[in-house]
Amino acid sequence: MSITAARLAAVALTAGLLVSGAAGCTPGEAPAPVASAGVEPSGEVEFWHFFTDREAKAIDDIVADFQAKYPKVKVVVKGGQDDTKMLQAIGAGQGPDVGLSYSTDIVGKFCSSGAWTDLAPYLKRDGVVMDRYPAVVRSYTEYQGKRCAMPFLADVYGLYYNKKIFGEAGVSAPPKTLAELTDLAKKLTVRKPDGTIERAGFLPSFGFYENSPAHLAPAVGATWLKEDGTSAIGSDPKWRELLAWQKELVDWYGYDKLEKFRAGLGDEWGADNAFQKGKVAIAVDGEWRMAFLRDQAKDVPFGVAPLPVTDPARYGAGYVTGNVIGVSRTAKNPEAAWALLRYLTTDTAAIVKLSNGIRNVPTTSDALASKDLVVDDEFKVFLDIFANPGTTTTPPSVVGAAYQEELGAFVQDYQSGKSKDLEAGLAKVDQQINNLVKLAG
Structure with a gap:
């Protein structure tokens, strides 16, 4: 992911605040899948993502592969989007069928509000085995047992x-x-x-x-x-x-x-x-x-x-995050939307091609082991960090990225010398976060 939560921290915070209002408007749950496993999907799917330039070209290529495999599905791609636009569109009933987010921090909000559909019925029906994904990846694509997102690629x-x-x-x-x-x-x-x-x-x-x-x-x-x-x-x-x-x-x-x-x-x-x-x-x-x-x-x-x-x-462990993708609760064609999402996140050849094109880390065990994955000495360092059992991520929260933003605001003041009492400052951060959690609950 070239556009990260660090680059778009302000947008991520805005998205976290908006979702409680925009996406929370009578969210409901999308109906369980009605088609049987193996039925060929058809219709039009609108897919929003945030990539631009070289990386957007990699997305276009993989979407073309999907349409070649599923000729009855037409995918309308809109690049250069962000979570704020997506949440506002979903809240207005005009969101994309499939949305790709640059930040795992939105998962708690998207799942708890119903902005993204619970994927459990689709996963069960189509026999998608989540053990293919490392535990840390599984942890950032669900919230309180509800899986409304799937991992795209990892950072x-x-x-x-x-x-x-x-x-x-x-x-x-x-x-x-x-x-x-x-x-x-x-x-x-x-x-x-x-x-x-x-x-x-x-x-x-x-x-x-x-x-x-x-x-x-x-x-x-x-x-x-x-x-x-x-x-x-x-x-x-x-x-x-x-x-x-x-x-x-x-x-x-x-x-x-x-x-x-x-x-x-x-x-x-x-x-x-x-x-x-x-x-x-x-x-x-x-x-x-x-x-x-x-x-x-x-x-x-x-x-x-x-x-x-x-x-x-x-030593050897680190931080992992990634792109997450989901089916909007306002999806006009949820079956075709799920087909696209499933292809992008479970098809080994597609995952490997995306990794080679964007140079992010693939998220499934078979893609990581694929002979087609381009791995040089430098890329292997990141694969080893990804595989390290001590590697962690930021946990999903009902307040989205707001708990990180509260700490981020304090450390800006602390490093500048504006705030001098570290212990008191962190205690205040706790209080602010806990108030947000209470309000969201």
């Missing part, structure tokens, strides 16, 4: 490092611990005589590209929610450990100097990406960055590795 986060910069500094290996990352960040940073940053060894600011509490939480093993859905952030000392580490590095650079440096960096998704331009030596990013590097920055020698950790026993 796995790791560490990118510039081999040329490492070599010039006599560094032979990427950091495996947060302490090592701190040391390398300082060693590889270049400043002008007045302290202005010319190159950051590692830019620690939350809000920079893919730097977010969610993506870094596995480095310390921090927990988001308790079993009852309320916040665990304030009571989990791992969050204080992570944020104290990050703040120490921000203070070493100087917050104002970091902000000035960051203001001059290129767009994350453009050719002027800071890592691609050598302005940042080490960066947190997803597996898709490899395709961007090879397309936009062919001369940059890069390496990839798992995220650094505090506990060596956790």
